[in-house]
Amino acid sequence: MELVSSIRKTSFRYIYQSDMATAEDVEKLMDLTWRSPETRNFIFWECDNGLISTLQQALDSGKIAFPELQRHWHRHPNLKSDFIRIIGEQEFEWRDLTAKSLEFFRGELELTTAERRRRDNQALAKEIAKNAPEVPLPFGGRLGLHLNKYSTIYTIVGVIVTVISIALAFI
Structure with a gap:
């Protein structure tokens, strides 16, 4: 009897809008995203509210992108720092959860190609200047x-x- 057919190991971060209160916070997140491109960054915000202004400015300026937005995310009832996606008719405790809890959007934040290239070039210029005789x-x-x-x-x-x-x- 085969129990496991495959294992997939990934790295991700959950980011909340409250963590992105200032432009400096967004810049730190973009730097972290640039330094660790293998880690996926998921941002959650309430469906009733828009995206926080600091993230919206970075999005409008072409520095970040959300290639995919998903709806129907809810906070996990037992793990407050985790989210679960519930779509359609729910059974048992999930029905109560969707009726009583807030619904969230989940966006996967990525640096745009232009922003990643700009940061790569900036790092390369610093490295060349540091190593130049x-x-x-x-x-x-x-x-x-x-x-x-x-x-x-x-x-x-x-x-x-x-x-x-x-x-x-x-x-």
């Missing part, structure tokens, strides 16, 4: 010609020094 300017940082109008030799030496300085700066 310092290139000291030759001759104490003094570039240029030191001309003496009375001597041609100073002019020639000045041009040679300038060319060498520029060449060394690009190596």
Whole structure:
């Protein structure tokens, strides 16, 4: 007798609108979403209320997306930090739950492709800047010609020094 046909291990977070009160909270969530793309982020809000303004601003600006919204979610009667989805006719205790409890939307929050690319590029630029070798300017940082109008030799030496300085700066 086969009991288990498959096992699927996933990682997810439940996020409540009350956790997203400020723009800084939303920014932290977007950063967390960017740093751990394998973790799914589910946001719940009451069907009678709209999306909180801080999340709505991020949605309107094209930073986040909710590819799928689901309705008919209710708080679990025994596990207050958990939700269950009940659709259609319910039996036993679920009938009482749907009649007495609030109904929630569940949206899976994702960064948009443009926002993910922007954050990737920003991180890459920081990494390049951090690992870039310092290139000291030759001759104490003094570039240029030191001309003496009375001597041609100073002019020639000045041009040679300038060319060498520029060449060394690009190596």
